[in-house]
Amino acid sequence: MRVHRSPAPWSSPAAPPRAPVAGLVLVLAALLLLAPLAAPPTATAAGRDGQDVHELTTEDVDTWLDGLVPALLDAERLPGATVAVVSGGEVVTLRGFGAADRPRPVPGATPVDPEHHLFRIGSLSKLFTATAVMQQVERGALDLDADVREHLDFPLELPRGAVTLRHLLSHTAGFEERLDHLITPDAEKVRDLRTELAEDPPQQIFAPGTTPAYSNYGLALAGHVVERVTGVPFEEYVRAEILDPLGMSSTSAEQPLPPALADRMAGGFPAPDAGPAPFEHLSVPPAGSVSSTAADMAAFLNFHLGHGPGNVLGAGTMATLHSPALPPGDLGGLGAAEQMTLGFRGHEVRGQPALSHGGDTYLFHSELVLFPEADAGLFVSLNGNGVRALSTAVLRQQLVDQFARRYVAPPEQAVPGPPPGAADRAAAVAGHYRSQRRAESSAAALAGAFAVTTVTAGPDGTLEVAPFMAPPTTVHEVEPWLWREAGGTATLAARADDDGTVRDIALVAYRTEGRVGAWHGLFVPHVLLLAALLVLAGTLVAWPVNRLRRRRRWGADRSGPRPRRVRRLAYAAPAAVLAGVVLFVSSVQPDLSLVRPLTRLGQAVLLLGVLGAVPAAWHLAGTVGRRAGLVAVTGAALLTLSLVYVAGYAVAFRVLWPDISI
Template structure:
């Protein structure tokens, strides 16, 4: 199960990341997923008028358009729950497919889905509530709200504010160690979890956007410290209970809602691609940084929460006492470059279509999306029991909100041909410091190649195109329903940066990049050559034994040392792959084993160097 979060991130960013390998039992009858289950609620609940969605669909025609869209993609999902609303009025609601394909359990109103990272919206609403009460300032150094000496790995002596946490630009690299427990008995309290998994600060605060589950969970801990209530209790008392969200759990082990815990065992997760249909089982995770992604509930409950963020003008809604607080939450706190295009609004990410929308998406072994356009009040909630589902989770957004090329910001406005953006890009959301820094060069790469069209670039390791649509503005199409803005800028080191929703993607300077990746390749070649050498020596030894020939004349010190060197090289390679590379790829790196692994590899490396020096000495003699 440790590979699911890595897998989901891989699928959702097909045009950005290399794909890991997943080995689980495939379904015996994949065709079952293609069946259409008519358990939907597709009735039009209200008639909001004759006007149209930002994409141009008249509201009266929207239910039919949604039905057609979902039916056309029935083969791409296991189950899908979706609701479209405008303000407090529901326009379309439907549950389709199976919560459990093998047992033919149809999805319905009682089906619960993981919110995944949509859970973070509960954190940011909590923060804004405390801000409204004057208990928390968004621009104050957060160390004022934390125990003394809380941080151990800061690289910059600069203030870190709540706004930095909301914008995911406090500077932390990705967490190295596994943030999941095997079961509920392995869970720890939030403070212990944060201290245990603290990542290194790789970037100066406010300079680089790199999505951080750890930073978001830190914000939840601050909510706990400032309010004096445990985070789970706070969310229940100040969000779930006022909204009557009785079918949602927010604790890591679902212990705060018995009904949700029971319903969670009735749904399974799946991985569905063009050439794979894999059942992942119940795929329940026990996240130690649970505020960042552990909420689970029905679609109806998430819709209630979404509508609360769209309270009518002049009202603070059920979440806030003042309308100004709700309005402020929808104001930008981060922009794409110097464009004035909102990137983050107090923890809510923005996506750019014919109209700009805001909200949050999430991916674990499930996929979820909560997005709305604040001007028209049009919003949507989408939930699926599928890792990295984008056909519907993002395809529906295009259906409702149109294409960015039709946004008044770029439509009909001339722009110069694109500069050459070809090269290899790496994500800022990675590990840069420590032994896991190698991960930056093993995954999350986005190589771009020029095409005959000077304004279009091809992603080389996965389906995807990057097309210029305005000055410094490009749209990345992952060919699976997701099209999003990437804004071209330049960082302080002169590197080209493509700013996307959740992270900066940075073009690597050719020489340093190939020097580092070349050393990795050289290491692999040495290990392989040593393995071949050992195989040949072993084969020769067996042949000599069979022929009963003596080997005394060929067992001098040079040959002995060469054999030892080969053995050490192979052992280093095996240790490095099985104890570091493989755990990093599956998200199962443990702190203590990692330390022992590094020590073992260091000792073996020292032996290898000593053996090489001795060989050189003998060679000279």
């Protein structure tokens, strides 16, 4: 085995304008489908661009990485990256690029060392949880298809149906989203796993096995089931049963890290020019607490390619883990393009079956991909955020796509012509869709309202797919209700009723998108809310100005005490609404927890404000009754309508809901 880990050359380009901190990408998850293992492709196979597929040698991979990764880090202004590539059970290369202790690779910075520096791997931790579950299935302690409540010591309401480990590992248990203090720098906020799962669990909003919806809670629940049947805390179980047998001595699920590893943790940088942020703690460790090096992750890659010790997981159990989790047809057409295995996302990259998973914290962003037919795998992790919200996703996608293009892709296949009826099916799919990974019963419902994908049909049966905050992609129908990107990796599968009505689509294996109306898809409710808030803010300015003007012109107000009180209540309402909004938003902390007293105060003030719609309507009636001028009537009408709209919005999007968990 030859390993090369030289750092990338330093560079110091002119600094572009400062960009905002990249946002949280909590949910990138996994890839699926297991095919029989095959020998790596030879150097004589034709590539997609008319070039030969390269042999996976250390020299070739190092040359490729040197020509790609430093340029991507510079372009996105990312601090550093750690990379592992494996093939045929061997480590092809381990590489470190950029800086481990500075936001930019500047002179004096410590280069990333792939064997020394630990990176947070986020949701890649779910693969360790899945491995742990399958170990207990193999040993007869767990049944994939039994009700998980058999192993819990706390009540769990499941109104849509019983949930199994198969559902949990494939993100089809039907749980809504909960992000409350999911990631926090404060170790004191991390409670024991049972308490975290038992207190205020998410509601079940879909029938199990019908609607993929990514769930950190679901995977954490699976990890707790392992704790319950073994009597061993999750972190200790992973170390004893997975890490130690695989020789992964530089990996840990503990929070904070053990002293022997803590000093080796790479810094995590929230923005290109920011200093390192504190260590991140996951409130549900089985969903994302693991820290590791590229060298250790190479061992994990080889293990899942079938080159690990047999005492960790047998070949038959491994094949089950890598196979589609649900029987064909359970998801209707949604499973046609991609489908979750018992842990991985199964899909294709440039025509090759792939098993993968992504992982993101606030600060670290990782990707793992296996190509079983090529017996090859790739791991990459980044220790910071770049100039754009999608900087890290761009780098990871580029790395995976070009790796497949260079080392495992078969010859280019011609895009088949559209099947009969393609234009009609495309028209049926066109519309707006909202992520089913959403909250429904709490204040987090507001966040999910913005994650809308717009699908537009072309006359030739193609679809243009534009996810929220992402560039559009054109996909072609390759079989009824299944579309693929020509020469790319994007897919769209649709689930249609018997009459051809499409209610949901799937772009990735772990999440579906449910149809919403154009009103919602074009963000009309949110635009109207902004307009209403602007009206209320304008009212706060206009009311005292108009009152002073009237006093100067007409003298004291002779309208009587009751109309004056009504008018004052009406015009106090905008101040209460705006103050309530500010208090509510201010109560949301960087770790997505809430300052509960501030949240409740914001709700109370906002409620008082929207109740001001009653005196506002009374004031409007009085204004019309005394035949005031057009300006006065219009102002009173806009005030009333704005307060009524804010009230409806606050109820519809759960801002005034009793459950304020997010």
